[in-house]
Every structure is written in structure tokens, then in C-alpha cells.
Amino acid sequence: MAHLTPLLAYRWSPLAFHPSAELSAADAASLLEAARWAPSLGNRQPWRFTLGHRDDETWKRILVNLPEREQRWAHRAAALLLAAHVDTDAAPADGVVYDLGQAVAHLTVQATALGLHVRQVLTVDRAGLAADLHLPADVRPYAVVAVGQLGDPLSLPADLVAEETGLRRRRPLADLLLG
Secondary structure (H helix, E strand, O other): OOOOOHHHHOOOOOOOEOOOOOOOHHHHHHHHHHHHOOOOHHHOOOEEEEEEEOOOHHHHHHHOOOOHHHHHHHOOOOEEEEEEEEOOOOOOHHHHHHHHHHHHHHHHHHHHHOOOEEEEEOOOOHHHHHHHOOOOOOEEEEEEEEEEOEOOHHHOOHHHHHHHHOOOOOOOHHHHOOO
16 A cells, blocks of 8 residues: 555544534534635635534434434534535526535545544534524535544444444555546
8 A cells, every 4th residue: 555644544423422522613623624724615615514423412413314324323423513505696606516525525634633523414403503503505415524533333332333343444545546
């Protein structure tokens, strides 16, 4: 394998989060700052975030808009972050979603640098999130990012333990190249 920075090599998306670890204000600010500095088309920075810390009202509103399967592990995350984008006529929809992905990727790498982990969830109730969080009409919820410290994989429901403890796999690089 080619040389890869440890920040990328050791990043992974756990299901098991430590149920009492907190996300400090400094770490939360650092994650959001990393997202703020992500590249964006024409420097539009169309991303918007809503951050809920475990058991606060925002966290609860985000959690209930996740599918039941995801709630079974996400309730242990120190924070739940709604990642959304601003929908405007000036920017193509695929561009703002691409930019939002860049921002979340930067946040993810920063989390790894801080010794934290994230897991992203795309299957969310977007209409429910918009209503429950009282989002402006032009802000479109897209994903939820769970943030926290690693927990005990054996604390997960039995059907999730195998997924959590299995080997990480990636396609060979040759499979990703076209032509």
C-alpha cells in the first residue's frame, strides 16, 4: 500500500461510542472550524450545521429523526451534528452537496486528529429534522454525523457486534481506476 497519513489510515466509522464521554466545547469548535475551511465552489460555503450534545434538546430532536436501527447505537454518541446545505438558485444542487461532503470530510479528519471518531448517517427523516429543528426554508438537511470516543463493541446489540468487530475492507486501488 502507498504511504497514507495516519489521519486517514486510522479513520473508521464505529458503531460503538463511549456512553459517558463528552465532546468538549474546544473540540466541537475545532471540528466546526475544520469544516469551515473546506474548499467550496466559488467559496460559497453552502454548508450549515446544528450541533446537539448528548441528552440536550437539539441532540434529542436529531436522534428521533434517525431510523430505529441507527438510534440503537447513535444514542451513545457524545454529539449529533446535522449537516445541511443552503439551497439557492445560484448554485447547482450537486455542487452544494459536493461542498457539504467536503466540509464533513474535513470535520472527520479533524476528529481523527483529536482522537475522536465519527459515523455518518444519510438515511434520515429530512422533513422531520427541518421541522423539529425549525430550520430556515432554504436549508436542506442532508446527513447526521455522530461524534464521540470509541466505546466497547460488546455493548452493542448482538446483531451489530459482528459489523463492529469485523475486518475493515477496501476495494483494491485497481478496481477504482477507470480506463
